[in-house]
Ligand SMILES: Nc1ncnc2c1ncn2[C@@H]1O[C@H](COP(=O)(O)OP(=O)(O)OP(=O)(O)O)[C@@H](O)[C@H]1O
């Protein structure tokens with residue numbers, strides 16, 4: 001069992017007075033430990049829903065999710081969630097922000113505190129630990145949000161358009177930054193994005209979703225010949241355009 | 256600060272000077288208008304161009320205030336009204352916030368009580384005055400109930416809307432960490448609603464004054480509202496004017512008290 005995530009026949013329907021919405025249907029995949037998965041798909045095809053299901057924040061109406069071989073029911077302690085906005089709390093210092101997870105789980109031991117301080121040191125936020133979020137740049141804020149997410153030592157990171165709120169330049173830098181942290185900390189990551197280039201530059205595999213009800217249309221294994229696999233270098237790889245065109249056609253965007 | 260001063264360019268110095276001059280000009284104009292009005296009022300009254308029996312005059316107001324002070328009743332009246340207002344204000348804010356918390360924690364209750372809130376909100380509260388008098392007697396309790404009636408519903412609606420307006424993703428983030436509803440409330444919803452609550456507080460001070468003066472009009476035997484009504488009934492406009500001025504000063508002071516409280520409580524946000 002090297003599959004850290006396994007999804008079987010997953011389906012999700014939302015019910016409302018206006019009728020029911022088939023958000024996801026028949027989704028099957030597995031993710032290996034340490035893999036970086038990107039999910040692309042049309043707007044409203046159920047990508048955020050899928051992440052909520054993986055995190056155990058929603059109950060699927062069909063099928064099941066296994067994390068580390070255990071069926072998910074209720075908020076899973078093995079996953080960490082990151083959103084488009086960093087959602088750092090303005091009324092807390094950076095230090096107290098990144099400690100919020102352990103605080104909620106009541107695991108705020110000396111060991112955790114030490115671990116979090118080390119993360120802050122390693123990733124260059126130690127000098128800013130007593131500052132408030134508004135005193136940090138967008139890139140640093142996103143890095144703080146990532147440290148907050150890994151402070152509870154999750155094995156799997158779910159990133160829902162985590163870079164979309166940043167301007168293009170910052171975004172490229174933050175891509176590299178976050179990617180290297182995720183790799184260094186040895187985490188498995190699932191990133192939802194609208195940006196095809198971003199998905200290719202970061203992913204080991206890209207899942208392309210169909211229109212609603214969302215299901216996996218195709219999976220691309222990204223094999224790039226570049227000296228180091230960092231998002232920025234990946235963009236220069238000769239195969240990059242090939243994947244880009246394939247996925248672009250697959251997404252079948254009409255204006 | 257001091258080494259910033261050294262680095263200021265001449266242009267910036269000029270700009271700062273201009274801002275400062277403008278500020279002085281504004282303040283001077285403000286004071287000048289006040290002084291001019293008072294002098295005009297007094298002169299018109301002295302030369303009998305207006306009937307100071309109806310309009311009173313600054314000197315007569317001062318005399319009335321001095322008399323009230325000599326009789327020893329001035330501060331009693333102020334104290335009565337201020338304490339009613341403070342109690343009404345605190346009760347309105349605390350109860351309102353508490354009820355908002357309960358309605359936030361149960362969407363069932365929130366839905367059940369929504370029409371009641373809407374009706375109570377649109378009802379002119381002064382119509383409830385006679386009911387309060389029958390229930391609580393013609394005393395301070397009815398007056399405080401009046402103040403509460405005016406501020407409570409608004410507080411509930413304001414604060415509840417603030418609670419419900421908290422970003423869904425922030426709550427999802429907490430859920431992903433495994434937070435229960437109480438933790439979510441204490442660590443995210445309440446702190447991020449602090450500006451809304453602060454605003455409700457500021458509105459409540461004003462509303463409490465309205466409620467208390469209205470209550471005193473209806474029932475009281477003491478207080479600034481009582482002085483105003485009494486002065487009107489016996490045609491002592493000096494007393495009415497003097498009371499209104501006291502009221503203006505007291506209400507302003509209390510409003511600044513709340514601003515001060517805000518600064519102390521939320522220094523780092
Ligand atoms: N709580 C809900 N109740 C009812 N319908 C919902 C709910 N949440 C999402 N939906 C619907 O389910 C579908 C999938 O939503 P979801 O947010 O998962 O899509 P998405 O792929 O993340 O979209 P986007 O790319 O815009 O972020 C949408 O049509 C949405 O309207």
Ligand SMILES: [Mg+2]
Nearest residue numbers: 047048049160
């Ligand atoms: Mg989404």
